[in-house]
Amino acid sequence: MTPTDTNHGPLVDAKAQLAEAVAHLGCEAGVHRMLATSRREMAVSVPLRRDDGSTAVYEGFRVQHNFSRGPAKGGLRFSTAVDLDEVRALAMWMTWKCALVNLPYGGAKGGVAIEPRDHSQAELERVTRRYTSEILPIIGPEIDIPAPDVGTDEQTMAWIMDTYSASVGHTVPGVVTGKPISLGGSLGRATATSRGVAHIALMAMSLRGIDPEGATAAIQGFGKVGRGAARFLADAGVRVQAISDVDGAVWSDEGLDVQRLGAHADETGSVADFDGAEQIDPASLVTLDVDVLVPAAVEGVITAANADRVRASIIVEGANGPTTAGADAILAETDVLIVPDILANAGGVIVSYFEWAQANQAYQWTERQVKDRLEERLTRAWHDVVEYSGVHHMSYRQAATALAVRRVIEAHELRGLYP
Numbered sequence: 001m002t003p004t005d006t007n008h009g010p011l012v013d014a015k016a017q018l019a020e021a022v023a024h025l026g027c028e029a030g031v032h033r034m035l036a037t038s039r040r041e042m043a044v045s046v047p048l049r050r051d052d053g054s055t056a057v058y059e060g061f062r063v064q065h066n067f068s069r070g071p072a073k074g075g076l077r078f079s080t081a082v083d084l085d086e087v088r089a090l091a092m093w094m095t096w097k098c099a100l101v102n103l104p105y106g107g108a109k110g111g112v113a114i115e116p117r118d119h120s121q122a123e124l125e126r127v128t129r130r131y132t133s134e135i136l137p138i139i140g141p142e143i144d145i146p147a148p149d150v151g152t153d154e155q156t157m158a159w160i161m162d163t164y165s166a167s168v169g170h171t172v173p174g175v176v177t178g179k180p181i182s183l184g185g186s187l188g189r190a191t192a193t194s195r196g197v198a199h200i201a202l203m204a205m206s207l208r209g210i211d212p213e214g215a216t217a218a219i220q221g222f223g224k225v226g227r228g229a230a231r232f233l234a235d236a237g238v239r240v241q242a243i244s245d246v247d248g249a250v251w252s253d254e255g256l257d258v259q260r261l262g263a264h265a266d267e268t269g270s271v272a273d274f275d276g277a278e279q280i281d282p283a284s285l286v287t288l289d290v291d292v293l294v295p296a297a298v299e300g301v302i303t304a305a306n307a308d309r310v311r312a313s314i315i316v317e318g319a320n321g322p323t324t325a326g327a328d329a330i331l332a333e334t335d336v337l338i339v340p341d342i343l344a345n346a347g348g349v350i351v352s353y354f355e356w357a358q359a360n361q362a363y364q365w366t367e368r369q370v371k372d373r374l375e376e377r378l379t380r381a382w383h384d385v386v387e388y389s390g391v392h393h394m395s396y397r398q399a400a401t402a403l404a405v406r407r408v409i410e411a412h413e414l415r416g417l418y419p
Helices: 011-025 029-036 086-099 121-138 155-167 190-208 226-235 260-267 282-289 325-333 347-359 369-393 396-415
Strands: 038-048 055-064 072-078 106-112 143-147 216-220 239-245 248-251 278-280 292-295 314-316 337-339
Touching: 011 029, 011 086, 011 239, 011 325, 029 325, 029 396, 038 086, 038 121, 055 086, 055 121, 072 086, 072 155, 072 347, 086 347, 086 369, 106 143, 106 337, 143 155, 143 347, 155 248, 155 369, 190 292, 190 314, 190 337, 190 347, 190 369, 216 226, 216 282, 226 239, 226 292, 239 260, 239 282, 239 369, 239 396, 248 282, 278 396, 282 314, 337 396, 369 396
Parallel strands: 072 106, 072 143, 216 239, 216 292, 292 314, 314 337
Antiparallel strands: 038 055, 055 106, 239 248, 248 278
16 A cells, blocks of 8 residues: 555654654653653744734744753744644654754754744844743753744844843853854854755765765755755765755756855845756656755655655755655655654754853854864764664664664653652
């Protein structure tokens, strides 16, 4: 029977992955229930006084999935797709991601159901500050540390830091990561996720015997992750043949000029209508005949409906949850190597941890130190997953999740259950 994505959603997939890991590890039912349930959730109303004097109201959320290994860590996204179940799933994946790369964090995630492009900078500042004031009781440098995600950036983090600092009466750089450098941000943080995606992609190519010189890639998404990944892969000799964003997609057999495409996107707001390439249907990008496919936009883009048309030999998940459970089953039958999100895009949270450590030390590392330590942690995690996968005859997603869940369970059991 062909797998389907009936009742699909990111939380369904996240819980299914957890259930599979728990069954493999032989955990008791109580531990499974604990790991499947968020430790703390907050839903808030976020009223906004718009520039024209009218009032709008948006929904906001912050979910903290687990604290066994340390304070919660996770991004904040501004998107109309945000809902509580999506945030729950993303928070759970953050727990596994932090454990997999051995960071002293649990997972969290937050979001406001708003379209940033429909609002002025002043309105976005007011939304950010109001949302921050609403979740203030449950965030802090030793409680929960937000970071940028879809629809947010370093300016958003600066507003959160200032709002939090004003509330406690002194400057607290460690309350967020992904801040501007001048406010205590880490060198190398802006490109960390992209650099990590490219580093993992190159290791996956090596494993498959693919020479980067002459290899081809397609990248879905040209935002914070996809744009940098395209540049780093092109610098390594990979021909980046196709790139898409929310408004269009472009393709060139000879490889796109990523720098020129970036300048075009900066000027027009999209990769669409770039004169150095052919315009293609954005939905077709994931089915192009390339060596490496990098879905770096949103979750649920490779599904049971299109997985049988995927021709890439390697998928490196730059986004969170881009491949559904139904698609996973289909791709396993065609020997597609999928590097799961909790490993592939962990570069951002690794350097967020470095930024948090620097804030706690009041000391700044060099960009070379950040880059070397990032690649060291990712390489170690990559080899852990490859080895576990080989020993237990599991996919890389199964191996990565099982490794991460085991580490969280170990921390939970060592701490015990209070009272």
